[in-house]
Amino acid sequence: MNQIISQEALLAQINEWITRGARVIGPTRIKPDLIHYATLDSPEEILLDGFLRPANSIKDFLFPRHEKLCTYRFKGKQIELDDVELSDTEQLIIGARPCDAAALPILDHIFNWDYKDHYFNHRRQTTTIVTVACKAHDEHCFCTSVGLGPDAPGGSDVVLIELDDGGFEVRCVTEKGKALFADKTTPSDKSGTVPPGPEKKIDPKTIEDFVKNNFESPFWQEHTPRCLGCGICSYTCPTCHCFDIVDEGNAAGGVRVRNWDACQCTMFTAHASGHNPRTKQPQRQRQRVSHKFHIYPQKFGQILCTGCGNCARNCPVGLGVLSVLKAIGHAAEGDTSEAAHAEHL
Amino acid sequence: MLDQLRQTCRRLLEEGTVRVVIGYGQDAAGKPAYPIFVTRPEAVDRLVWNDQCFANLTTYLTRKEIRALGKPAIVVKGCDERTLVVLEKESQIERGDVHVIGIACSGVGDPRLPKCEACDVHMPRFADEVIGQVPDEPVGPDSRYADLQALLQKSPAERMAYWSKEFARCIRCYACRQVCPLCYCERCIVDKNRPTCIDTSATLKGNFSWNITRAFHLAARCVGCDECTRACPAGIDLRLLNLSLAKSAEENYEFRAGMDREAEPVLGSYALQDNEDFIR
Numbered sequence: 001m002n003q004i005i006s007q008e009a010l011l012a013q014i015n016e017w018i019t020r021g022a023r024v025i026g027p028t029r030i031k032p033d034l035i036h037y038a039t040l041d042s043p044e045e046i047l048l049d050g051f052l053r054p055a056n057s058i059k060d061f062l063f064p065r066h067e068k069l070c071t072y073r074f075k076g077k078q079i080e081l082d083d084v085e086l087s088d089t090e091q092l093i094i095g096a097r098p099c100d101a102a103a104l105p106i107l108d109h110i111f112n113w114d115y116k117d118h119y120f121n122h123r124r125q126t127t128t129i130v131t132v133a134c135k136a137h138d139e140h141c142f143c144t145s146v147g148l149g150p151d152a153p154g155g156s157d158v159v160l161i162e163l164d165d166g167g168f169e170v171r172c173v174t175e176k177g178k179a180l181f182a183d184k185t186t187p188s189d190k191s192g193t194v195p196p197g198p199e200k201k202i203d204p205k206t207i208e209d210f211v212k213n214n215f216e217s218p219f220w221q222e223h224t225p226r227c228l229g230c231g232i233c234s235y236t237c238p239t240c241h242c243f244d245i246v247d248e249g250n251a252a253g254g255v256r257v258r259n260w261d262a263c264q265c266t267m268f269t270a271h272a273s274g275h276n277p278r279t280k281q282p283q284r285q286r287q288r289v290s291h292k293f294h295i296y297p298q299k300f301g302q303i304l305c306t307g308c309g310n311c312a313r314n315c316p317v318g319l320g321v322l323s324v325l326k327a328i329g330h331a332a333e334g335d336t337s338e339a340a341h342a343e344h345l
Numbered sequence: 346m347l348d349q350l351r352q353t354c355r356r357l358l359e360e361g362t363v364r365v366v367i368g369y370g371q372d373a374a375g376k377p378a379y380p381i382f383v384t385r386p387e388a389v390d391r392l393v394w395n396d397q398c399f400a401n402l403t404t405y406l407t408r409k410e411i412r413a414l415g416k417p418a419i420v421v422k423g424c425d426e427r428t429l430v431v432l433e434k435e436s437q438i439e440r441g442d443v444h445v446i447g448i449a450c451s452g453v454g455d456p457r458l459p460k461c462e463a464c465d466v467h468m469p470r471f472a473d474e475v476i477g478q479v480p481d482e483p484v485g486p487d488s489r490y491a492d493l494q495a496l497l498q499k500s501p502a503e504r505m506a507y508w509s510k511e512f513a514r515c516i517r518c519y520a521c522r523q524v525c526p527l528c529y530c531e532r533c534i535v536d537k538n539r540p541t542c543i544d545t546s547a548t549l550k551g552n553f554s555w556n557i558t559r560a561f562h563l564a565a566r567c568v569g570c571d572e573c574t575r576a577c578p579a580g581i582d583l584r585l586l587n588l589s590l591a592k593s594a595e596e597n598y599e600f601r602a603g604m605d606r607e608a609e610p611v612l613g614s615y616a617l618q619d620n621e622d623f624i625r
Binding site for chain 1: 404414514517522545546572578
């Protein structure tokens with residue numbers, strides 16, 4: 001027997017969670033043509049159907065764009081430091097996509113590698129992720145190419161599969177998920193169907209081999225000239241996790257903060273000396289692809305990409321990582337035809 | 346029109362007038378077009394022209410990676426062409442170093458972008474060659490600033506609430522800056538950290554500082570291509586900030602950036618009859 005929950009019951013449950021003081025986050029319409037994961041004030045705001053995926057990612061709620069690390073005050077020649085109290089408020093992310101949730105186990109590695117990041121880990125503990133399996137995909141989706149799929153459970157505490165009547169089959173993945181839905185579901189022989197995901201578009205092994213052996217290749221210059229060097233791809237990526245640490249304050253004191261940073265920005269690698277080892281945009285594009293498909297897998301055994309396609313959908317010049325990956329595929333096969341060139345440049 | 350565009354580009358590349366054509370490519374009809382750099386005559390068939398050609402390609406003219414490709418021909422719409430005028434006035438490009446292919450445009454987007462609804466430069470005016478023909482009608486300031494006017498009707502408190510809600514979504518990706526052809530500073534003020542002038546934090550304070558400072562730096566320079574608004578992944582209507590400054594420039598100095606090749610830049614010139622009411 002499967003466990004199911006009707007859409008009405010789920011919305012009532014969301015209302016109950018909000019009422020009990022939890023921060024409930026879900027896909028919601030910000031503008032007519034913009035859907036974001038955002039904090040919900042009422043269950044009516046959540047979108048459970050009828051869209052591909054939000055334009056941002058859930059990482060903002062675990063590894064926020066801006067985080068206070070500590071405060072400091074100057075007392076004569078002494079500096080007094082104060083820790084920042086982290087909120088214990090329960091966070092529930094409802095209606096995440098599997099390609100967002102899958103990023104969390106990947107990020108666990110980086111935030112617990114040589115240093116256990118208290119801020120990220122604390123939010124991981126206070127957050128429960130309820131994903132809704134995908135029913136559709138577009139030309140930018142490639143989850144199946146990186147070992148995931150429309151109902152991949154990685155990172156989810158619960159996976160919901162939509163039923164024909166608008167309700168959901170409830171698949172609890174973790175104890176946290178079971179606790180959240182305990183006594184909320186009813187047994188049923190109904191089961192949700194998950195359509196096939198996007199066809200496989202790239203082979204990660206080919207990519208890894210190529211970037212390993214083509215550091216100085218003209219490929220990067222030829223295939224990424226239109227990159228403008230903004231942070232959209234990194235900031236809307238579920239897995240990108242680079243940050244900058246700065247002090248903001250005055251002569252009396254201030255706050256040490258951690259802000260998102262992106263390898264596509266010129267300043268990302270600027271040294272205090274003035275030297276910058278990455279002076280050109282193609283070098284930065286190479287870095288992004290290398291980190292995702294070679295450096296991170298080599299270190300942690302996982303690809304730093306969930307194939308969500310956010311980078312491409314948000315890119316103002318239609319670049320994104322997939323078009324570069326496809327071009328690598330052609331280059332690796334030695335296909336230098338006009339068609340191959342035209343397809344992705 | 347498309348055939349003529351491709352033939353023109355093929356000729357320019359074949360005869361060696363230019364080394365690269367900066368134009369638009371597209372994966373499929375109806376999908377957003379994107380910038381492409383065509384260096385070989387046989388590749389000109391990749392060029393497209395249609396209502397999905399949003400990008401203001403002039404942003405690439407000041408980039409060293411693109412300059413390294415050699416003399417460019419660039420495809421510009423009438424609105425994008427205004428940028429060339431400003432870039433030239435600000436000594437960022439030599440007009441003779443760029444071959445300008447103007448393209449008649451009746452508006453981009455479906456539905457058309459707001460800027461296109463109040464456009465009076467459907468036809469490029471200073472291009473080396475112009476492809477196509479679209480009638481231009483005069484447009485008054487009333488329709489130019491109509492969307493801004495709606496915001497200005499609100500009380501200061503309501504406007505503050507509006508901008509606070511909008512700027513709260515800013516993630517400081519700087520796409521607005523990177524896509525802007527007139528944000529060509531080698532080191533942006535927000536990237537200066539000795540001392541820090543603008544908080545890099547995506548807080549309301551930092552985001553107000555950043556977005557308003559950027560708008561001020563474009564005062565009487567912004568041509569209203571609205572690329573910042575299109576690029577913004579947070580859906581912030583940055584256009585309204587730019588319109589506000591453009592309105593001031595037009596009202597106080599009868600100046601619209603990039604409209605007149607002879608006009609001196611407002612912030613780069615002084616005239617005795619300049620309005621000085623604001624000095625008290």
